[in-house]
Amino acid sequence: WLFACLQGSRFFLRLQPDAPFTQMPLSSSSSSATTESQEAQPENLKFASLFLCRRDDYRQDLRFSVTVVRGETEKHFRWKNPRSRASWGELCFCLKEELMEAARRTEGKFLELRVRMSADGNLWS
Numbered sequence: 001w002l003f004a005c006l007q008g009s010r011f012f013l014r015l016q017p018d019a020p021f022t023q024m025p026l027s028s029s030s031s032s033a034t035t036e037s038q039e040a041q042p043e044n045l046k047f048a049s050l051f052l053c054r055r056d057d058y059r060q061d062l063r064f065s066v067t068v069v070r071g072e073t074e075k076h077f078r079w080k081n082p083r084s085r086a087s088w089g090e091l092c093f094c095l096k097e098e099l100m101e102a103a104r105r106t107e108g109k110f111l112e113l114r115v116r117m118s119a120d121g122n123l124w125s
């Protein structure tokens with residue numbers, strides 16, 4: 001878990017690397033012929049889910065971004081009306097394999113995420 005504060009309110013990041021969600025291959029063809037690159041792709045790609053969750057009664061709209069350090073993924077979110085739900089994020093944040101590779105590239109073999117949040121649109125870390 002990663003914890004953050006914004007204007008006195010507490011948030012945490014929930015990352016589920018083995019999300020119970022898969023997506024079909026990225027490229028598909030309407031023809032019956034299969035290309036070499038399609039044959040190389042797995043039937044289902046495993047994705048990680050990521051959600052920012054609020055711990056208190058935070059009520060303002062906010063923006064946040066999450067970057068996989070030593071990875072390729074950087075996603076930006078706008079959470080409008082946070083009092084209407086307890087969390088905001090994405091079921092398919094990135095491929096599970098990207099998280100594992102990014103962790104392997106760090107000295108301690110830990111996954112590093114950079115989170116930036118803002119209540120007024122100016123992101124900060």
